[in-house]
Amino acid sequence: MSNIVVLDNGGGLIKAGLGGERNPAVVIPNCLYRPLSSKKFLHPTTTFSSSTEDLTSAAIRRPIDRGYLINPDLQRDIWSHLFNSLLHVTPSTSSLLLTEPLFSLPSIQRATDELVFEDFGFSSLVVADSPSLVHLYETSRRPDGLVSEAQCSLVVDCGFSFTHAAPVFQNYTLNYGVKRIDLGGKALTNYLKELVSYRAINVMDETFLMDDVKEKLCFVSLDVERDLQVARKHGKDNLFRCTYVLPDGLTHTKGFVKDPEAAKRHLALTDAASPSDAVETKKEADQLEVTDRSTDRKRVDLTKNEFDLTNERFLVPEMIFQPADLGMNEAGLAECIVRAINACHPYLHPVLYQSIILTGGSTLFPRFVERLEKDLRPLVPDDYQVNITTQEDPILGVWRGGSLLASSPDYDSMRITKAEYEELGSARCRRRFFR
DSSP states (O other): OOOOEEEEEOOOOEEEETTOOSSSSSSEEEEEEEEETTTTTTTOSSSSGOOOOOTTTTTTESSSEEEEEEHHHHHHHHHHIIIIIOOOOGGGGGEEEEEEETOOHHHHHHHHHHIIISOOSSSSEEEHHHHHHHHHHHHHHOOHHHHHHHHHEEEEEEEHHHHHHHEETTTTGGGGGOOEEEEHHHHHHHHHHHHHHHHHHHHHTTTHHHHHHHHHOOOSSSSSSHHHHHHHGGGGOOOOEEEEOOOOSOOOOSSSSSSSHHHGGGGGGGSOSHHHHHHHHHHHHHHHHHHHHHHHHSSSOOGGGEEEEEEEHHHHHHHOOOOOTTTHHHHOOOHHHHHHHHHHHHGGGGHHHHHHEEEEGGSSSSTTTHHHHHHHHGSSOOOOOOOOEOOSSTTHHHHHHHHHHHSSSSSHHHHHEEEHHHOOOOOHGGGOOOO
């Protein structure tokens, strides 16, 4: 077989590389952006977190909205840059393994097939969904584990656009059991923007900046009522308060956390019985903070160019666990998982609860697994065990599964060729991917 390009085309990030490799060659945002210093939209060449460019108030155009391709022309532009300038592949001599969201509409599937075969001229195509690729990767990583032996898992994918709980059986996603929450990393960033804009400084145009704030400072609360009490305290009793410094365009073009040590103080609250106990346990950290403040005074005063965060840090990820608190008519993550499992045959229930696999960038918040276990346990029958596995790298898990599939002997029998597409059309060719 010629080169196989594996393309995990996420709403937030594109992960692309050649099949058989362990890691993708390219990870870039799936968008075009226009910084204030430019008159035209540019292609990202790296992830924005590692970019040194000043992205203050940069405009963004994305081809994917809520998980689905809404602008094929923009996607063609981004893929063209990806294949020609970054991956240096020749589509006519390559096969493409592409990830597609579950329940993609036929019109979107047609538009995707036109891009692949008519615009780029790939020799063949395989379309796969994220849960089955995550399952495949986990079975190869732990050949003696329960997922491999039972050939069964529940993949919870908290991505950029939405969150899915999808049962997988023998590498096939059981579509009738899939449950979805219309919340992902993008919604969390937008909520954080609203909170900070309402309380401190207008950041509604600062998507990249607030993504950075979210990734560096947000965490999942194990006890929201207790943490809200702590967040109301003043001075050093407030373990959550930390300061984020905005870029000034001169000395630093990226925002940063003013005191990274202070940002970690919330970790002391994990097992503390009450806020007062927690504060007792934090005397050392407070001492550290006092010494830090004395050195702070010697630095330039940045107060006009920074903002404080307190309860925003845990209220933003809380959306995934309790969307109803924000007035959203959605089940929380734990309930979503229970519904997905209950939709499957009862024989599968105990195995699925024991083989929950988390993937997607939104699962990277500290304490995510502990909170999910805490919420899930009361909803699960007492005689069932609950076991939640996190991936080595939740952002690359889907791509690595695709890379494995591309190097497997089954790949050739799964693909549709350009000739078949031209003869039969998109709809008939797609039946090969139906489960």
